[in-house]
Amino acid sequence: MTTETLPAVRLEKVVVLGANGAMGAGSGALFASGGCEVTLVARDIGKAEQALGQIQGIAKSETIINSVSCATYDDLATVLAGADLIFECLAEELSLKKDIFARVDAVRPPNALVATVSSGLSIREMSAGLSQGFQSHFAGIHLYNPPHVMTGVEVIPHPAMDRGLVAAVEDLLANRFGRAVITCTDTPAFAGNRIGFKVLNEVAQLAEKHGVQLMDTLVGPYTGRAMAPLATVDLVGWDVHQAIVDNVAANATDEAIGSFTMPKYMGDLIHHGHLGDKTPELGGFYRKFTLDGKLRSEVLDPASGKYVAVDPGLKVPFVEQVRAYHRSGRYQQGIDCFMEAEGAQADIARKVILGYVSYALNRVGKDEVVATYADADRIMTAGFNWAPPSGLVDLIGLKRTAAMLKRYDLPSAPVLDAALRGEIPTPLFNLPYVTPGRYFAG
Amino acid sequence: MTEPVFILGGYQTDFARNWTKENKHISAMFNEVVTGALQATQIPPEDVEVGHVGNFAAELYTMQGHLGAFLVETHPAFSGLPTGRHEAACASGSIALLAASAEIEAGRYDLSMVVGVEQMKSVDSARGGDFLGTAAWYEKEAAGISYPFPKLFGRLGDEYDKRFGLKDEHLAHIAAINYANAKKNPLAQTRGWYMSEEHAKSQDRFNSNIGGRIKISDCSQVTDGAICVFLASKRYTEKYAKARGLDINKIPRILGWGHHTAPLGFDEKVAESRDNPYVLPHTRQAILDAFNRAKVADVWAVDAIETHDCFTTSEYMAIDHFGLTAPGKSWQAIEEGVIELDGQLPINPSGGLIGCGHPVGGTGVRQVLDAYRQVTGTAGGYQVEGAKKVATLNIGGSGTTSCTFVVGVN
Numbered sequence: 129m130t131t132e133t134l135p136a137v138r139l140e141k142v143v144v145l146g147a148n149g150a151m152g153a154g155s156g157a158l159f160a161s162g163g164c165e166v167t168l169v170a171r172d173i174g175k176a177e178q179a180l181g182q183i184q185g186i187a188k189s190e191t192i193i194n195s196v197s198c199a200t201y202d203d204l205a206t207v208l209a210g211a212d213l214i215f216e217c218l219a220e221e222l223s224l225k226k227d228i229f230a231r232v233d234a235v236r237p238p239n240a241l242v243a244t245v246s247s248g249l250s251i252r253e254m255s256a257g258l259s260q261g262f263q264s265h266f267a268g269i270h271l272y273n274p275p276h277v278m279t280g281v282e283v284i285p286h287p288a289m290d291r292g293l294v295a296a297v298e299d300l301l302a303n304r305f306g307r308a309v310i311t312c313t314d315t316p317a318f319a320g321n322r323i324g325f326k327v328l329n330e331v332a333q334l335a336e337k338h339g340v341q342l343m344d345t346l347v348g349p350y351t352g353r354a355m356a357p358l359a360t361v362d363l364v365g366w367d368v369h370q371a372i373v374d375n376v377a378a379n380a381t382d383e384a385i386g387s388f389t390m391p392k393y394m395g396d397l398i399h400h401g402h403l404g405d406k407t408p409e410l411g412g413f414y415r416k417f418t419l420d421g422k423l424r425s426e427v428l429d430p431a432s433g434k435y436v437a438v439d440p441g442l443k444v445p446f447v448e449q450v451r452a453y454h455r456s457g458r459y460q461q462g463i464d465c466f467m468e469a470e471g472a473q474a475d476i477a478r479k480v481i482l483g484y485v486s487y488a489l490n491r492v493g494k495d496e497v498v499a500t501y502a503d504a505d506r507i508m509t510a511g512f513n514w515a516p517p518s519g520l521v522d523l524i525g526l527k528r529t530a531a532m533l534k535r536y537d538l539p540s541a542p543v544l545d546a547a548l549r550g551e552i553p554t555p556l557f558n559l560p561y562v563t564p565g566r567y568f569a570g
Numbered sequence: 571m572t573e574p575v576f577i578l579g580g581y582q583t584d585f586a587r588n589w590t591k592e593n594k595h596i597s598a599m600f601n602e603v604v605t606g607a608l609q610a611t612q613i614p615p616e617d618v619e620v621g622h623v624g625n626f627a628a629e630l631y632t633m634q635g636h637l638g639a640f641l642v643e644t645h646p647a648f649s650g651l652p653t654g655r656h657e658a659a660c661a662s663g664s665i666a667l668l669a670a671s672a673e674i675e676a677g678r679y680d681l682s683m684v685v686g687v688e689q690m691k692s693v694d695s696a697r698g699g700d701f702l703g704t705a706a707w708y709e710k711e712a713a714g715i716s717y718p719f720p721k722l723f724g725r726l727g728d729e730y731d732k733r734f735g736l737k738d739e740h741l742a743h744i745a746a747i748n749y750a751n752a753k754k755n756p757l758a759q760t761r762g763w764y765m766s767e768e769h770a771k772s773q774d775r776f777n778s779n780i781g782g783r784i785k786i787s788d789c790s791q792v793t794d795g796a797i798c799v800f801l802a803s804k805r806y807t808e809k810y811a812k813a814r815g816l817d818i819n820k821i822p823r824i825l826g827w828g829h830h831t832a833p834l835g836f837d838e839k840v841a842e843s844r845d846n847p848y849v850l851p852h853t854r855q856a857i858l859d860a861f862n863r864a865k866v867a868d869v870w871a872v873d874a875i876e877t878h879d880c881f882t883t884s885e886y887m888a889i890d891h892f893g894l895t896a897p898g899k900s901w902q903a904i905e906e907g908v909i910e911l912d913g914q915l916p917i918n919p920s921g922g923l924i925g926c927g928h929p930v931g932g933t934g935v936r937q938v939l940d941a942y943r944q945v946t947g948t949a950g951g952y953q954v955e956g957a958k959k960v961a962t963l964n965i966g967g968s969g970t971t972s973c974t975f976v977v978g979v980n
Contacts, residue, residue, distance in 0.1 A: 188764065192769065349593075451593070458601060561757060570598070
């Protein structure tokens with residue numbers, strides 16, 4: 129559908145519900161930056177006003193809040209009266225969201241769009257039983273955190289939503305708000321978190337046997353990511369991690385569903401309050417503390433649940449070689465070195481990375497999560513800062529990818545099979561203005 | 571010109587990247603930009619006969635000199651390639667282009683690869699600001715002064731104020747235009763940043779003065795960036811066009827160039843121009859020379875300008891020095907919307923140094939690549955409709971080294 133044929137969508141007044149959370153303030157900043165008049169709604173006016181300061185900090189501007197106002201849920205009917213978009217950022221609890229949407233349904237203007245920032249709850253369930261008018265204007269708009277840094281966004285339209293309206297909203301998100309947009313089906317965790325947390329949880333599972341520091345080294349930034357996997361889980365928060373993997377494990381079926389079973393040691397530690405970076409004293413996979421004026425870092429031993437000193441001498445020779453190639457921008461040689469490295473450790477790392485490629489590309493297709501492999505590439509680059517799956521295939525080589533998948537007993541994917549048959553052109557990676565090399569750290 | 575010089579295209583890295591955070595050495599920037607340019611132009615690497623690098627201060631920022639040699643590292647076919655590096659502060663990239671084009675004009679080589687590169691995020695802003703001070707007369711104008719360059723370009727604004735009057739709201743408008751244009755440029759550093767005219771006019775904790783009248787919103791960016799373009803003789807371009815079924819008249823060429831150097835010290839510049847209608851007469855002369863060589867009657871014969879807005883005051887200066895207005899009346903072009911993307915003569919459709927970013931020694935090459943994109947209709951979201959001729963102005967120091975190109979198609 130070309131831009132000329134899209135229905136006109138007005139997006140001048142945005143109401144953010146649950147504005148005091150990180151995503152609420154981040155979304156408010158995004159819409160205000162795009163020139164919208166924004167109303168921040170929270171339980172009490174003080175909480176809403178707190179978000180004003182956060183928005184100023186995000187936009188690095190005092191004047192940005194000149195177009196932002198604050199309100200409470202008591203004013204809901206008044207606030208929603210002129211809204212073009214009602215953007216829900218409440219906590220990730222289905223019942224909370226259902227309650228607020230029922231209230232919104234009663235008073236929303238007939239043409240107002242309603243969206244949830246949920247990172248993986250069911251769009252249909254959230255709006256079940258609500259009016260036809262609500263459902264036909266309802267979508268998930270999953271922004272990645274923090275929105276001013278991560279540009280990826282997943283749009284999950286309610287099945288009742290008009291396709292033209294969906295396309296118009298996506299066009300606005302891309303062109304007015306600078307988002308890297310993909311459309312997803314209403315499946316648990318959508319695309320980015322489904323693919324990303326499969327890898328993160330698999331690494332957490334492997335850490336039980338191989339240790340945290342070694343796993344973060346083997347699947348470290350050199351494999352195509354800004355941050356090592358278990359450090360990422362600490363940043364995200366173990367509670368969030370648990371919510372995402374449990375949701376997928378309970379509500380999805382696929383060839384790698386076992387990778388979503390959270391390891392028992394994580395559950396035990398969560399029970400004792402260990403949530404990663406947000407509980408710095410207790411820690412997560414890592415625990416940082418100051419001793420004698422120096423910042424020190426300890427790492428979790430999953431077997432004992434105790435923290436031990438980080439080993440500064442832990443170096444894996446093939447990882448160091450690959451990093452040296454990447455440091456000079458020799459990504460092809462780096463990946464060749466990675467693929468040819470010998471030994472059990474190289475096999476562990478390769479199996480995770482090939483598993484990522486296989487799992488991502490198998491989420492593409494008619495009855496799957498996204499329509500094209502470029503969608504998977506777009507969300508993993510712009511939502512996770514990870515190397516695009518198809519870009520990895522290009523560097524590994526199509527035939528070598530096929531051989532590696534076989535070697536590690538991982539399923540091929542329709543797009544790979546089609547490429548091997550010569551039915552789609554290679555190199556596969558085709559996102560304009562995105563350089564896969566940037567994701568392979570030195 | 572003895573031999574025409576054609577531009578066969580090139581490549582720019584994403585200026586939003588932080589190569590230090592990626593743990594990359596400057597050699598990675600060379601590898602990516604040359605690989606990207608070879609792919610974009612489909613030029614066989616064996617055809618490249620010479621390489622030139624524009625860079626300001628890799629020795630300071632990355633403890634690495636001898637940058638020409640890194641071109642040889644980028645492809646096995648470049649073994650033995652003659653290379654060199656050129657430095658004239660922020661005009662380094664243009665100097666590299668001038669050297670490469672002079673060789674082609676002289677018939678010495680048929681195909682030249684020009685790379686402009688700077689890795690700046692390797693140090694904190696205070697240290698980087700000190701390094702940039704070496705583009706001035708360091709001992710006299712920068713030693714012991716924090717952020718010397720905003721102060722020097724603040725003084726350029728003060729000089730305008732003294733001679734003609736200057737309103738800061740016009741500077742704020744320049745900033746807002748550059749940021750707005752950058753939002754349309756997928757490789758611009760600030761494409762995801764917040765900016766509005768209201769913010770640019772504000773003076774508060776997020777937009778404080780950092781040097782005289784210069785506020786944060788008046789400044790260009792600290793940028794990691796690399797740019798590569800290929801310059802070619804008519805002989806090579808004919809072969810290149812024939813192999814690809816292209817019309818040689820549609821391939822851009824350097825129609826004219828200008829290059830002058832003023833005294834290094836800012837006080838000396840101002841003293842020298844005291845009785846001149848132009849505050850920076852050598853910059854004006856570089857522009858006139860380029861127009862004369864290009865047989866361009868005046869600025870209205872070009873369709874867009876990529877200028878050196880290291881600060882809003884330098885763009886303000888460029889407006890009257892290019893001749894959009896009489897000296898001192900740059901504000902008229904700003905108020906009348908002439909320089910906006912859809913205006914009569916857009917300035918910095920790319921976002922310029924403020925919006926797109928300013929990898930110091932690379933900027934001159936970036937400007938010429940953007941000129942190429944404009945006149946070939948390949949600038950995407952920041953395309954100036956129907957652009958046939960684009961002028962560039964690249965300045966080193968406080969208005970010291972001025973280089974101008976006119977790039978166009980027939």
